[in-house]
Amino acid sequence: MNERVAIVGVGWAGFRPKTPDLSYKEMIYQAAVRAYHDAKVDPRTDVDSFVTVAEDFHEGTSIADEYTPDQLGAVMKPMQTITGDGLHGLATAVMLVRTGLCRIVVVEGHSKASNILTLDSITAYAQDPVLNRPLRLNTHMVAGLEMNRYLHESGTDEEACAAVVVKNRRNALRNPLTSFGADLTLDEVLAGPPLAWPLGVHQTARPVDGAVVMVLANEQVARSLTDRPIWIAGIGWCNDTPSLESRSWATLPYLEQAAHMAYRQAGIRTPFEEIDFAEIDDTYAYKELQSIEALGLCGFGEAGALLKEGVFDLDGAFPVNASGGSLGAGHLLDATGLHRALEAVLQLRGEAGAHQLEDVQVALVQSWRGVPTTSGAVAVLTN
Amino acid sequence: MSLLQPDPQAPSVWRDNLPVTSRYTYGLAGERFFRILKDEGKIIGSICAACGATYVPARAFCERCMAELTEWTDVGLVGELHTFTVLFVDMEGRPLDEPELVGFVRFGDGGILHKLDADPDDLQIGMKMEAVLKPKAERIGAITDILGFRPVT
Numbered sequence: 001m002n003e004r005v006a007i008v009g010v011g012w013a014g015f016r017p018k019t020p021d022l023s024y025k026e027m028i029y030q031a032a033v034r035a036y037h038d039a040k041v042d043p044r045t046d047v048d049s050f051v052t053v054a055e056d057f058h059e060g061t062s063i064a065d066e067y068t069p070d071q072l073g074a075v076m077k078p079m080q081t082i083t084g085d086g087l088h089g090l091a092t093a094v095m096l097v098r099t100g101l102c103r104i105v106v107v108e109g110h111s112k113a114s115n116i117l118t119l120d121s122i123t124a125y126a127q128d129p130v131l132n133r134p135l136r137l138n139t140h141m142v143a144g145l146e147m148n149r150y151l152h153e154s155g156t157d158e159e160a161c162a163a164v165v166v167k168n169r170r171n172a173l174r175n176p177l178t179s180f181g182a183d184l185t186l187d188e189v190l191a192g193p194p195l196a197w198p199l200g201v202h203q204t205a206r207p208v209d210g211a212v213v214m215v216l217a218n219e220q221v222a223r224s225l226t227d228r229p230i231w232i233a234g235i236g237w238c239n240d241t242p243s244l245e246s247r248s249w250a251t252l253p254y255l256e257q258a259a260h261m262a263y264r265q266a267g268i269r270t271p272f273e274e275i276d277f278a279e280i281d282d283t284y285a286y287k288e289l290q291s292i293e294a295l296g297l298c299g300f301g302e303a304g305a306l307l308k309e310g311v312f313d314l315d316g317a318f319p320v321n322a323s324g325g326s327l328g329a330g331h332l333l334d335a336t337g338l339h340r341a342l343e344a345v346l347q348l349r350g351e352a353g354a355h356q357l358e359d360v361q362v363a364l365v366q367s368w369r370g371v372p373t374t375s376g377a378v379a380v381l382t383n
Numbered sequence: 384m385s386l387l388q389p390d391p392q393a394p395s396v397w398r399d400n401l402p403v404t405s406r407y408t409y410g411l412a413g414e415r416f417f418r419i420l421k422d423e424g425k426i427i428g429s430i431c432a433a434c435g436a437t438y439v440p441a442r443a444f445c446e447r448c449m450a451e452l453t454e455w456t457d458v459g460l461v462g463e464l465h466t467f468t469v470l471f472v473d474m475e476g477r478p479l480d481e482p483e484l485v486g487f488v489r490f491g492d493g494g495i496l497h498k499l500d501a502d503p504d505d506l507q508i509g510m511k512m513e514a515v516l517k518p519k520a521e522r523i524g525a526i527t528d529i530l531g532f533r534p535v536t
């Protein structure tokens with residue numbers, strides 16, 4: 001077993017609401033070339049296996065995994081596609097390296113959301129076909145139901161959720177890889193149009209286009225390629241029941257499990273003390289608070305007050321979504337977990353630019369596959 | 384690669400769509416649940432004695448311990464409003480003329496997700512809600528045999 005796995009190269013294209021000039025393959029190609037240059041590897045000779053995350057309905061192509069090799073340099077190479085979030089792809093790559101089967105593995109995720117003309121209908125097609133879909137309801141209702149029960153049980157108020165939006169979109173102003181940077185007030189967020197009350201439109205991340213490619217290697221190879229490897233110290237994932245009828249509406253037990261798995265591998269007992277910052281789910285503003293609690297950074301119902309105190313600010317004790325998150329950068333569909341991992345890598349390398357955090361060694365990355373799923377994935381990265 | 388010069392005359396995209404039509408088999412538990420809803424106007428659940436859990440709607444197996452479930456129970460038409468939302472967009476994402484009230488009404492350890500017939504200002508988490516069914520002659524054995532839930536008066 002090769003115990004340690006490192007990210008030795010990252011590349012991206014985007015992220016913006018529309019990319020009318022590039023096909024999805026050209027977008028991935030740009031990200032891949034950048035990642036291979038960053039890692040100083042040749043995909044045709046050095047990379048042992050490739051992993052893509054993609055969802056056929058998002059791609060607009062059946063068996064979309066057959067369309068992934070060429071733009072990555074993976075033709076005539078071992079290649080697989082995971083229907084999951086980017087962190088599920090990262091977990092698969094970690095396993096390929098840790099078994100010793102591969103020395104260098106590439107992970108890719110992308111979103112060409114601007115070409116999906118019926119995204120809400122596709123998401124609705126993920127509802128239970130017999131129990132839920134016949135009601136013909138927009139799937140944001142799952143988020144509205146969850147947010148209402150979360151606020152009720154945790155005692156969190158709507159202002160705390162609005163404060164997540166204010167923080168993340170303000171952070172995004174410092175990050176050129178974002179599209180929705182803004183200096184908003186709590187009142188402006190709260191007065192915005194409703195979507196699935198108590199959830200508002202401003203509290204919901206908008207989809208954007210982009211691609212992320214990462215190159216992973218075992219310790220020996222990583223040390224030969226770079227003097228600044230970013231180690232994947234732990235990675236975990238977990239799903240709750242898919243049933244809307246038997247899940248918890250206020251808490252995220254599956255995310256607690258995914259975090260335990262990642263923390264156990266990384267040897268982390270007190271995440272708030274041992275981790276320096278986090279890039280986590282904010283697909284909907286309340287999810288950031290719910291996720292902070294499920295990740296064990298504070299107790300249930302405490303995240304809102306801590307957030308309002310500024311603990312999770314860019315200059316706070318524990319910055320959360322310093323990048324601007326999905327609310328500030330936009331949501332990259334299946335590539336979202338890799339987007340957060342990318343932001344964490346740039347921070348740990350000291351390359352984040354205007355939103356660079358000082359003196360950071362340990363990062364927490366987390367993702368969720370969105371409504372109506374109960375899917376959590378967590379990674380701990382170190383420099 | 385650089386940005387293309389925008390040219391409104393240039394061909395830039397191809398459009399296509401896929402009509403997807405599927406059948407969804409109710410299965411042993413689903414068929415029984417919907418037959419009893421249609422014929423008797425009742426909501427039934429299934430019980431896992433080992434886990435002490437009552438699944439509503441009824442299921443054929445326990446997701447906690449994987450036991451086969453063979454004990455059925457009538458849970459009545461009145462449940463507890465666990466959470467609710469007011470939806471402002473339709474299934475395709477277009478704005479709704481009339482916002483839609485949606486709730487999760489708890490029965491046993493499960494419940495029913497459905498539309499609510501109420502004034503949103505009157506709704507409170509924890510209140511009792513009763514299922515309003517279509518007349519028997521119009522019921523077909525589907526979740527839409529329930530028109531929705533309204534507060535118990």
Ligand SMILES: [Zn+2]
Nearest residue numbers: 431434445448
């Ligand atoms: Zn059981």
